[in-house]
Amino acid sequence: MIVGIVATASFFTMIEAPPLFKAKKKKELWLFSILLLIGTGLCISVSLDIVIPNPLDLVYVVFKPMSRLLDNLLK
């Protein structure tokens, strides 16, 4: 599984990085590598069943009071 993920990531690097490298786009290269690193890390941790923080939980906490208000209004 991990081998597959790493292979996919290197495949993406192979097709996307050389043109950026040639054009000397430093910022793009940085952004690309950071995003790819995060992506690979996340995929590996999902495949190993490591718990990842869920952004929906944050949304849940923030909007729960508003949702209760709405429920009471429209009951």
Next chain:
Amino acid sequence: MTNNVKISIRQFTILMMFYTIGTTILVIPSTLAADAKQNAWIAAIVGWLLGLLIVYLYFSIGKLYPQMTLIGFLEHTLGKWFGKLVSLIFITFSFLGASTVLFYLANFMTTQVMPETPIGAFIILFAALVFMGVRLGLEVLSRSAEILFPWFLILFVVSSILLIPEIEIQKMKPIMEIGIKPTIKAALAYIGTASLPLVLILLIFPSALNQKKGAGKAFMIGTLLGGICIILITFLSISILGADFSSRNMYPSYALAKQINIGNFIQRVEILMAGMWFMTIFFKASFYAYGVVAGITQLFGCKDYRPFVFPCGMIIAAYSLVVYPNVAYMMDFDSTVYIPYVITIGLLLPLLLLVIGSIRKKMSSR
């Protein structure tokens, strides 16, 4: 950025229709029936009309600065740092949207169609398709929408016609029994899934259109057509399955297509219905995914979004397995917290932006 991407008015109309239908067709009959019972179709009509107002709001925002995309507009009106912060909210929204849409489809596949295949397989397959589409660009996506449109129409019309003999009109009665509040609640659920996510269309509207004239009309017509499809499906599922069964079923329109039985010969064509969703969900997912990628690209001031599509794709695919830990969480989230969340992002924030933007414009023109 989208400077050199041009899509025609007709393609834009079709895209808007697909976006409106998107996942809505999959889940909304059940949500509507839970609140508005046998009046779900009335609630859908109310939501449809409200949706037009919302589209008009987005259209007016787009008209303020027609050359700018949403991120550029935010930075222009709110200042550099605050603008970036607000754009981050929109990017998070589209990120969550992309992940949840992928989960919707994969969950549907594992629970209803192919129960023995693990959910990850569907996510990888569908995410690969979506991100290939986004990588190829908006033009390719809108052209494929143009190609798929007749097929969608054929499938939709055929399945609706085949369902007509099953309609039992007494399931619709009594028509005006449900009060105004549950109807509004159901209509809010409708605009939450169908209309308010369209705020992300400001990323391409109207700067990516090849002619600005008629853009607003195309926007309206697209959402109108999509809304008609959803109202029809809701009507059919209420009148055939009944309000109670529709509200308890997770995918009522799929259960609906199972009812098709013409002379004991044409049966079990529910995969036709699923085929329609694959198309609409594909466009909705790629629209969200485009929002994430283009948003991140513009946030960091890069020119071309294409190199970042695949890395972002990996993040979204990974998160689609995380955002909803289980289906109970999904149902709870979608029916309670999602609605105020999407109202804040799709209605309150754009309204605020419209006010600030028009004040800014007036001040600078003076």
